[in-house]
Amino acid sequence: MGFILYLIIGGVIGWLAGLILGKDVPGGIIGNIIAGIIGAWIGGMLFSFGPAVAGIQIIPALIGAIILIFIVSFIMKALRK
Numbered sequence: 001m002g003f004i005l006y007l008i009i010g011g012v013i014g015w016l017a018g019l020i021l022g023k024d025v026p027g028g029i030i031g032n033i034i035a036g037i038i039g040a041w042i043g044g045m046l047f048s049f050g051p052a053v054a055g056i057q058i059i060p061a062l063i064g065a066i067i068l069i070f071i072v073s074f075i076m077k078a079l080r081k
Helices: 002-021 028-046 058-080
Strands: none
Touching: 002 028, 002 058, 028 058
16 A cells, blocks of 8 residues: 555655656656656755655655756657647
8 A cells, every 4th residue: 555655645746846847757657657756856965854654754755856857858849849
């Protein structure tokens, strides 16, 4: 049950980060989940504060996902040119 909750929270974090930046995450729902989970890892390495759900600290995970989506969108834009 914890793994499923981890995936759901990761997807929501990735989706929110995409909304905040106004950019679509490549890969749709799976991309949102991956962005949220990797963003949680990045945010956890940089910050350690805020409420936690299913082992994911929400605010640092959101910040990490925003950073990740910004970098990925920058790389995708550079590859298209």
